[in-house]
Amino acid sequence: MVLESFQVGEGDVPTVMLHGFLGTGRNLRSLAVAWSAADPRRRLLLPDLTGHGTSPALPPNSDLYSMARDVVDTARAQGIDGPFDWVGHSLGGRVALAASLHVPEAVRSVQLMDIAPGPVPGDLSESGKVLGILLQAPARAENRRAMRAELTGRGLSEPLADWLLMNLVTEESGVRWRFDRQALADLHSRVNGTDLWEAVERKDGPPTRCIRGGRSKYVTDADVQRMVAAGCPVENVPEAGHFIHVDAQPAVLAWLR
Known part of the structure; x- marks a missing residue:
């Protein structure tokens, strides 16, 4: 399935940026524009995830893996061949982790913005x-x-x-x-219950790293210890909440670069 999307930058380093639950690609536009200006090598693709924004509706029983496949289909439709970098906030990060497991040929690296690989507790x-x-x-x-x-x-x-x-x-x-x-x-309950630790802890996975907001509860100290032990470094931004790219865009931009 090809998703609604737009691009920022015209470089030769393809990168997909994925928004969180109930968001759209526009949520990351400001960060993408700043990143493109700082690193003109980047070609940034920002889709509306399946069922979000103006992309096609969610098929029955959609999950993180089908959503990841839709992102890859969209990148291919835009002429992006081979593996590319994935940057995802919240749900977008979980889609990126699912991609590294199920479409590894399309994943060069994964960068997580305030999300951990484990199931998200309801509270x-x-x-x-x-x-x-x-x-x-x-x-x-x-x-x-x-x-x-x-x-x-x-x-x-x-x-x-x-x-x-x-x-x-x-x-x-x-x-x-x-x-x-x-x-x-329905999607929310399915994707929050998915365990994606394998994507981080397997030996042959792509380079993965994370940045978390110090005021957010999505990435716990226990998550940090387990991620770091698996070779996934985690950077902490004390003043930021879950919407870390809004609360601390300069810090996120420096981390991305």
């Missing part, structure tokens, strides 16, 4: 809390302001509400959600 999943509120919201509203009020009235912060509103489609009768919320909820 640590910020995306799960956001998803719960999203599922409670109406399918349609009169306008964006009305939908924003629905989200914030259920306890979602204004910045997160505005982020979700990027997924609204405007029609004559008002606004509606672009994505299938229930399909994403």
Whole structure:
């Protein structure tokens, strides 16, 4: 399946950048532009993952491995042959790890932004809390302001509400959600339960490294110890939360370079 995507940079080092759950490729545009300016060798491909943004809907029983295959199909459709570098935030990082296991011929390296290889406990999943509120919201509203009020009235912060509103489609009768919320909820439970430690701990895997936000709970100290022991270095950014590329873009950019 070929996904909706856009590119930044025209270099000869192909790199795919993958957003997190409920996001789109646009979430990483600012980081991609800064990285391209700092390293003109890069050719950065930013897709909307399957079921997200304006990409095709999620087929039944989609998982991390089918999503990884869709990313590879998209890269090939854009003329990217051979292995390339994978950079993923949250869900995007888990897709990258799945790719290293199931389409290793397409993976030169994996760089994880605030995500660990193990299953994500439900009480640590910020995306799960956001998803719960999203599922409670109406399918349609009169306008964006009305939908924003629905989200914030259920306890979602204004910045997160505005982020979700990027997924609204405007029609004559008002606004509606672009994505299938229930399909994403089903995907969420499947992908969070997937154990991907093999991708990091096997001897013949691609180089893998991680950067974590010190205020985030997604990569625990125990995760760090296990990743480092497996040869996956982890850099800590104390002032950053889960959206590390937003909270500390200069630090993330320096790490990427």
